[in-house]
Amino acid sequence: MAKTFHNFIGGRWVPARSGRAFTNSNPATGEPLGEFPDSGAEDVEAAVHAARGALRAWQLTPAPKRGEMLYRLGQAITARKEELARAATREMGKILLETRGDVQEGVDMAYLAAGEGRRLYGVTTPSEMPDKWAMSVRVPVGVVGVITAWNFPFAVPTWKIFPALVAGNTVVFKPSEETPEMGWHLAHLLEEAGVPAGVLNVVHGTGPQVGWPMVQHPGVDVISFTGSNPVGTKLAVEGARLGKRVSLEMGGKNGVIVMDDADLSLAANAVAWGAFGTTGQRCTATSRVIVHERVHDELVRLVVQRAQALRLGDGLEEGVEMGPLVSAKQLERVSGYMKVGADEGVRVATGGARASGPGLDRGFFFQPTVLTDVRADMRVAQEEIFGPVVSFVRVKSLDEAVAVNNATPFGLSSSIFTRDVNAAFTAMRDLGTGIVYVNHGTTGAETHLPFGGTRGTGNGHREAGHTMLDAFTEWKSVYVDFSGRVQRAQIDNN
Numbered sequence: 001m002a003k004t005f006h007n008f009i010g011g012r013w014v015p016a017r018s019g020r021a022f023t024n025s026n027p028a029t030g031e032p033l034g035e036f037p038d039s040g041a042e043d044v045e046a047a048v049h050a051a052r053g054a055l056r057a058w059q060l061t062p063a064p065k066r067g068e069m070l071y072r073l074g075q076a077i078t079a080r081k082e083e084l085a086r087a088a089t090r091e092m093g094k095i096l097l098e099t100r101g102d103v104q105e106g107v108d109m110a111y112l113a114a115g116e117g118r119r120l121y122g123v124t125t126p127s128e129m130p131d132k133w134a135m136s137v138r139v140p141v142g143v144v145g146v147i148t149a150w151n152f153p154f155a156v157p158t159w160k161i162f163p164a165l166v167a168g169n170t171v172v173f174k175p176s177e178e179t180p181e182m183g184w185h186l187a188h189l190l191e192e193a194g195v196p197a198g199v200l201n202v203v204h205g206t207g208p209q210v211g212w213p214m215v216q217h218p219g220v221d222v223i224s225f226t227g228s229n230p231v232g233t234k235l236a237v238e239g240a241r242l243g244k245r246v247s248l249e250m251g252g253k254n255g256v257i258v259m260d261d262a263d264l265s266l267a268a269n270a271v272a273w274g275a276f277g278t279t280g281q282r283c284t285a286t287s288r289v290i291v292h293e294r295v296h297d298e299l300v301r302l303v304v305q306r307a308q309a310l311r312l313g314d315g316l317e318e319g320v321e322m323g324p325l326v327s328a329k330q331l332e333r334v335s336g337y338m339k340v341g342a343d344e345g346v347r348v349a350t351g352g353a354r355a356s357g358p359g360l361d362r363g364f365f366f367q368p369t370v371l372t373d374v375r376a377d378m379r380v381a382q383e384e385i386f387g388p389v390v391s392f393v394r395v396k397s398l399d400e401a402v403a404v405n406n407a408t409p410f411g412l413s414s415s416i417f418t419r420d421v422n423a424a425f426t427a428m429r430d431l432g433t434g435i436v437y438v439n440h441g442t443t444g445a446e447t448h449l450p451f452g453g454t455r456g457t458g459n460g461h462r463e464a465g466h467t468m469l470d471a472f473t474e475w476k477s478v479y480v481d482f483s484g485r486v487q488r489a490q491i492d493n494n
C-alpha cells in the first residue's frame, strides 16, 4: 500500500483539513508512491497563521545562528544524498546521476546561504551633515510564499527557501503536485536541523487550490515562483493588484550557436547533454541549435548518432541514460509539438514519437528527437516544448546566429561554440540572455552566480549568487544624529 504523507504546519505533521488526498506515481513504472494531502485554502490559512506566529522570534534570532542551522542542514542533506536522489528519481523520472546533482545543488545552496548569516552586508556612507551617522541595512520582508515546478524538485525550492530563511523570513512552501515527496523530505530535514516550528510550513496540493490562495492571502508578503509563463504571468498580475512582490523564474528556449570553426565533437556532446538530459525538461535545456551552414550536416549527423545511442529506461537502473517525461500531460504536450512541427514542414532526423519496447511501456517515455529544416520563426523554434526535442536552425554568419538566438520570447540561457576569441567576446556581449556559456552547453549553472533570465523568462529578479537576498529583503536607511541640534538636510549645509 502507498505510504501516507502529511502537510507540515506549525511544526506538526497534519493531513488536509478536508481529509482529501491525491496519489503520486512513478512516471517510469506507474507504481503509486504515496498519498499526499489535497489541501485547500483552509490549510493555507493555517500555514500562514503559523508562519506569521513564528516570524518575530525568527527575525530576532541572530543571523549567524540562522546560518548555522542551514550549515547543519547542508551536512544532513549530504549524509542522505543517495536516499534523496533515489526518491527524486522515483517520483520525477530523471536518472540517478542527475538527481544526485539536483540534491548536491541543495547542499551547495545550504552552505552558500549559511555563509550569508555572517555577512548580510549593509552599506554605510557618510552623512552630508556633521555629527550624523548614515547606513542602510537589509531587513526581512516577512512571510514568503514559495511555489515551485517539478523538474528540479529538490534544488529549486532550496534556491528560494534557504536565502529567505537566512534573511529572517518565515516560509509557506507549496511543492509541485508532481513531486510532493521532495517537499516532504525538505521539511523533515529542516525540522532535524533545529529550525523552529512555524518557520517553514509545507502545504501540498494543486496550484489553483493551494498556490492561488497563497498569492491572495494578505499574510503572505512575497511570492517566489518557478514554473511556466502562463501561470507566472497570472501570479504577477494578481501580485501587482495586491501590491505584493512576485519574483518569477519561468521558461526558456535556449540556443547553442555552433560556428564553422568549432570543435564539432565537443559541440555535439554538449548539445546531446543539453537537449536530452533530464529528458529535455530543464528550463535551461538546449532546444535550438543555431548552426553555421558549413558545418550543419556534420553536426546533425553527430547529434543524431548520440541521440540514437541513448539508453532509455527507469532512471534507477544502472546504465540508463534518459528517463521518462514526468507525466501523461507532458507526454501529450511533447507529442502535440510533433504535429505542430509536421504541419510547419520540419524534417524529423531521428525520434519524433513515444518510445516503446521492453521496460518502457508503462512509463511516459519519448524518443530523443532531432528536428531539421527548422526556420527561426516556426513555433517549434519559438515555444518551450519541455521534452527531449532539439531543433536545428541553419545560419550564414555570427550576426545572423545572434539575431536568431535573441528573437524568441525567452531569455534564459545561450551558448556559443567557436575557437575564435573575437567571435566569443562578440557573442558574450550581444547574446540577450541572463546566462551565456562559451564552449559549453546551455545548462550547468553554479549556485554562487546569479541565475535568471531576460524578456519572458522572468521579471527582473535573479536567484542565487550575490543577488540571492534581493527578493527576500527590504532596504532600511537609518540616520543617527548625535549633534544635539535639529539639522535640516539640503537646507542648513547649503
Ligand code: NAD
Residues within 6 Å of the ligand: 147, 148, 149, 150, 151, 152, 156, 174, 175, 176, 177, 205, 206, 207, 208, 210, 211, 212, 215, 226, 227, 228, 229, 231, 232, 234, 235, 249, 250, 251, 252, 282, 283, 284, 384, 386, 412, 452, 457
Ligand atoms: P507550472 O506553471 O504548471 O507549475 C508551477 C507551480 O505553479 C506548481 O507548483 C503549480 O502547482 C503552481 N500553479 C499552477 N497553477 C497555479 C495557480 N493558478 N496559482 C498558483 N500556483 C499555481 O509549471 P511546471 O509544469 O510545474 O514547470 C515547468 C515550467 O517551469 C517550465 O516552463 C520551465 O521552464 C519552468 N522552470 C523554470 C525554471 C527557472 O529557474 N527559470 C526552473 C525550473 C522550471
